[in-house]
Amino acid sequence: MNILEIENISHRFSDGALGIDRINLTIREGEFVVIAGRNGSGKTTFLRHLNGLLLPDTGMVRIAGVPVSENIVRARQIVGMVFQDSDSQIVGETVYDDVAFGPENLCLDKSEVKRRVSEALRAVNLEAFADQRPYLLSGGEKRRLAVAGILAMKPRVIVFDEPFSNLDYPGTKQVLNQVLSLHNAGHTILVATHDLEKVIALADRLLIMEDGRVVMDGLPEDIIMKVEAFGVREPCASRLGMKIDSWLN
Amino acid sequence: MAELTPFSYRPGASVLHQQDVRFKLVFIAVISLAGMKAYFMSLSVLSFALFSAILIIHFPLKSILKELRYFFIFLIFVFAARALCTSGTPLIEFMGIDITREGMYDGILVCWRLLLIVLVGLLFVSTTRLSEIRAAVEWFLSPFPFIPGKRVATMMSLIIRFIPVIFEQAKETSDAQRARGVENRKNPVYRLMKLAVPLVRRTFESADKLAVAMEARCYTEKRVNIELYATRNDWIALFLVLCLCVLLSAIDMFGCLY
Ligand SMILES: Nc1ncnc2c1ncn2[C@@H]1O[C@H](COP(=O)(O)OP(=O)(O)OP(=O)(O)O)[C@@H](O)[C@H]1O
Ligand SMILES: [Mg+2]
Numbered sequence: 001m002n003i004l005e006i007e008n009i010s011h012r013f014s015d016g017a018l019g020i021d022r023i024n025l026t027i028r029e030g031e032f033v034v035i036a037g038r039n040g041s042g043k044t045t046f047l048r049h050l051n052g053l054l055l056p057d058t059g060m061v062r063i064a065g066v067p068v069s070e071n072i073v074r075a076r077q078i079v080g081m082v083f084q085d086s087d088s089q090i091v092g093e094t095v096y097d098d099v100a101f102g103p104e105n106l107c108l109d110k111s112e113v114k115r116r117v118s119e120a121l122r123a124v125n126l127e128a129f130a131d132q133r134p135y136l137l138s139g140g141e142k143r144r145l146a147v148a149g150i151l152a153m154k155p156r157v158i159v160f161d162e163p164f165s166n167l168d169y170p171g172t173k174q175v176l177n178q179v180l181s182l183h184n185a186g187h188t189i190l191v192a193t194h195d196l197e198k199v200i201a202l203a204d205r206l207l208i209m210e211d212g213r214v215v216m217d218g219l220p221e222d223i224i225m226k227v228e229a230f231g232v233r234e235p236c237a238s239r240l241g242m243k244i245d246s247w248l249n
Numbered sequence: 250m251a252e253l254t255p256f257s258y259r260p261g262a263s264v265l266h267q268q269d270v271r272f273k274l275v276f277i278a279v280i281s282l283a284g285m286k287a288y289f290m291s292l293s294v295l296s297f298a299l300f301s302a303i304l305i306i307h308f309p310l311k312s313i314l315k316e317l318r319y320f321f322i323f324l325i326f327v328f329a330a331r332a333l334c335t336s337g338t339p340l341i342e343f344m345g346i347d348i349t350r351e352g353m354y355d356g357i358l359v360c361w362r363l364l365l366i367v368l369v370g371l372l373f374v375s376t377t378r379l380s381e382i383r384a385a386v387e388w389f390l391s392p393f394p395f396i397p398g399k400r401v402a403t404m405m406s407l408i409i410r411f412i413p414v415i416f417e418q419a420k421e422t423s424d425a426q427r428a429r430g431v432e433n434r435k436n437p438v439y440r441l442m443k444l445a446v447p448l449v450r451r452t453f454e455s456a457d458k459l460a461v462a463m464e465a466r467c468y469t470e471k472r473v474n475i476e477l478y479a480t481r482n483d484w485i486a487l488f489l490v491l492c493l494c495v496l497l498s499a500i501d502m503f504g505c506l507y
Contacts (some may be wrong), residue, residue, distance in 0.1 A: 053465055076467045083465075088458035089468075091410065093258050102466040110476075131260035135413060146264065175464035 003029040003157055003188050004079075009049055009059035010249065019045035021212040022059075027190070032222070033185050034199055035192045037209035038231030043192040044084070046209065047159050050190075051079040064156070077106065080150030084162040086142040095121070095137070095145055096130040102153040120151040124178060139247075140171030147178055157188040164198055172198060176247055197235045200224065201246040206216075208232065220244075258378055263306035269483045270385040276490050277373050281366050283494040291497040292361050298493055299368055306376065314451065320367060324360045331356035358471040379406050384477055385456065399470045411456070419444070420450050 004027040011019040020042045027033060035043050048054040050059055052072040061075075062067045068075040083089050091097030099120050102112040124144040129137065134145060143163060150158060153193045160179065164172050180202055183189045191199055200206065200220050208216035208223065210230050216223050224238050237244045265273070284295055303310055337351030390398030407455040423444055425430075434440055 051465055052460060073467050073469075076465055076488045083458070083462055085415075085458060088455045089462040091463060093410070093457070097378065097380055101463075101468075104472045105467040107467050107469075107472060131345065133257060153466065 001031050003024045003064055004050065005062040005065075005242070007059050007062070008047075009056035009061060011045060011049065011054055011056050018212050019054075020049070020056075023212075024212050024213065025207075027157075027188060028185075029188055030186060031205055032189045032197065032203050033191070033205045033207060034203040035207045035209060036188060036194055036196055036227065036230075036232045038194060041209040041231070042212035043209055044109065044161055045212070047081065047190065047192055050157070050159060050205035051076045051081055053081075070102050073106075077153050078155055079157045079159060080153055081159045082143065082146045082150060082161065082163060086139070086146045086164055089146050089149070090134045090142070092134065094130070095126060095132050095134055097146060098134055098150050099148045102149055104154065116152045116154070120148040120199070123151055123181075124148045138171065139167050140174040143167065143171070144178055147175075147182075152181075155187070157190065158182055159190045159192075161192050162194075163191060164193065164195060165233055173248060177203070194232055196224070196232060196246050200235060201244045256463075257374065259309075259375045261306065261376065263376065264482070265302070265306050265372065268376075268486060269477055269481075270377055270381040271388060271477060272479065272483045272487055273373055273377060274385055274389070275487065277369050279490060279494050280369050283497045284362055284365050284369070286501070287362065287497055288358065288501050289361075291500040292365065294360075294500065295365055295493070295497060296361075299365060299372070302372060303368075306372075308372070308375070309463045318366070324363060325423075327363065328356035328360050331359055358420075379409060381477075382406065388477060403470070407459075411452070414455060415448070415452055418455075419448055422448055422451070 003203050004025070006023055006025040006027075009023050009055075010021050013019055014028055020094060023046060036047070037043055045054065045240065049056055050068075052068045052075045055069060063075050063078050066074065091101045096117060099117045102114055104115050108116070118127070118130075118228070119135070121130060124147050125145055126148060127197065129141070131144075134142065137145060147158075163175050163179065167175060176198065179191070183202070191203075193199060194205075203220050206220040206223055206227075207214050208219065208227055215230060224234060224244075228234050235244050277358060280295070284292070287295060332348050332352040332355075335349055335352035335355050336347075337349035339347040340350045341348045378415060383406040386402040386405055389397045390396050390401060424441075426443060431440055431443060
C-alpha cells in the first residue's frame with residue numbers, strides 16, 4: 001500500500017526562490033527511504049510538505065489516500081517529524097511534559113496520555129529521565145526525546161531531518177539503533193541527510209535531490225556510485241568496491 | 250545551560266509540590282504584599298517561616314544561594330544606593346560623601362524585603378510544574394470574558410520556557426565575541442549593540458523553530474489540561490498563610506518598628 005503519494009508538487013517561497021520543483025513520488029508503507037543532496041537542495045522544504053507545515057503551490061500530497069490539505073491535524077498525527085535542531089523542539093519543562101505535549105494536543109483522555117507517554121519513553125529508553133529537565137540531557141538523549149515526543153502520537157511515518165547532526169559516535173549509534181527498531185516495528189522511515197555513510201546500509205531506497213528536484217531514485221546499490229556529481233560523498237566502502245557494512249556492527 | 254537560572258522546576262514530592270497551584274499563587278501574592286510593607290520584627294518572623302519551609306521540603310539551599318550570586322551583587326548596589334542617597338545623621342564620612350544612619354537602616358530593610366520576595370518566588374517556581382502554572386493562570390483568567398485566558402497562559406509558559414535559552418545564547422554569543430577580542434573595545438555601547446543585535450536575531454530564530462515544531466505536533470488551544478483540585482491540606486495551608494500575614498501586619502501596627 002502507498003502511504004505517501006506526492007503528485008507534482010512545487011513550492012515557491014515568498015521571496016520568489018523556488019524551494020521544490022515538480023516532485024512526483026510514491027512511498028510504500030514500511031519503506032526505509034534516504035533522501036540525500038547538498039546543502040540547500042530542498043530536502044527540508046520537501047519534508048515539510050509531508051505534514052502540511054508548508055503547502056504546495058501546485059500539486060498535492062496524499063497520506064494514506066487523503067489529501068494533506070483536507071485534514072492537516074490527521075497529516076501531522078500520521079507523519080511525525082524529528083527536526084534538525086533538537087533543542088528548539090523541546091516544549092516541556094520536564095521530559096515527561098515534553099512527550100505529553102503531542103497527545104494532549106490530540107485531546108486524548110488523561111489516562112491514555114499517561115499510557116502513551118510511558119510507552120514512548122520506554123521505547124527510547126528514557127524512562128529513568130521522566131522528571132529530568134530536558135536541557136540537561138546529552139545530544140543523543142535529546143534526539144531520542146524528540147523521537148519519543150513523536151512516538152506518543154502514534155505516527156505511521158517518521159521523518160528525520162539530519163538526525164546525526166551534532167552527534168558523536170555513541171550518540172549516532174543510539175539514534176541509528178532507534179531508527180532501526182522503529183523500522184522493524186513497521187514504521188515507514190524517511191531520513192534526510194548529506195552524510196550517506198551512516199544510514200545507507202539500512203535503507204531500501206535512495207533519493208537524490210538537486211535544486212529542488214528529485215534527480216535520482218532507486219536502490220542504494222544501483223545509484224550510490226553516481227552520487228558525487230550531486231554534492232554527496234560516496235561512502236568509503238562503496239568507493240573501494242566493497243559491500244557497505246552497517247555502522248552498528 | 251539551564252543551570253544558569255535557578256528559577257526552574259525541581260522534581261520532588263514535598264508538601265509544597267503537592268499543594269494546589271492556585272493556592273500557591275495566592276500565597277505568593279499575599280506574602281509578597283505583606284513582605285513589602287514589613288519592618289524588622291515582622292521580617293524576622295517571615296524569614297523564620299520561610300526557612301522552616303525550606304527545611305521541610307529539603308531545598309538544596311547551598312546550591313541555590315550560589316546560583317543567586319548575581320542577585321546578591323544587585324542587592325549590594327541597591328544597598329549602596331540607599332545608604333548613600335538618604336539624608337540624615339551621618340555615620341561615616343568619606344571623601345565628602347555621607348553614609349547616614351537612616352540610609353543604612355533603609356538599605357538593609359529594602360534588601361531584606363527583596364531577598365525574601367525572591368526566595369518566595371524561588372520556592373514557588375521550583376516546586377511547581379510549568380503546565381500547572383499555566384492551568385492556574387487559565388483558571389484565574391476564566392471569569393474575564395474579554396481576556397483570552399488560554400492564549401495568555403500559553404504565552405506566559407513559553408516565555409518562561411525561553412528564559413534559559415536566551416541566557417545560554419547570550420553567554421555563547423558573548424564568549425564567541427570575547428574570543429575575537431571584543432574586550433579591546435572600551436566603548437560599552439558598542440559592545441552592548443554587538444551583543445544585543447545577534448542575540449535578538451537568534452532568539453527570534455529559535456522562537457520561529459519552536460513554533461514550527463509545536464505546529465508539527467498538532468498544537469491547538471483546545472487541549473487536555475491538568476485538572477486542578479484542592480484538598481483539605483490546601484485550605485489549611487491557606488488559613489495558616491493568612492494568619493501569618495495578619496500576624497505580620499499586627500506586629501508592625503503595634504509599634505515595634507525596630
Ligand atoms: N523561508 C524561505 N524563504 C526563502 N528561501 C528559502 C526559505 N527556506 C529555504 N529557502 C531556500 O530554499 C532552498 C532549499 O532549502 P532547504 O532548507 O530545503 O535545503 P536543505 O536541502 O534542507 O539544506 P540543508 O542540507 O542545509 O538542510 C535553499 O536555497 C534556501 O535558501
Ligand atoms: Mg535541511
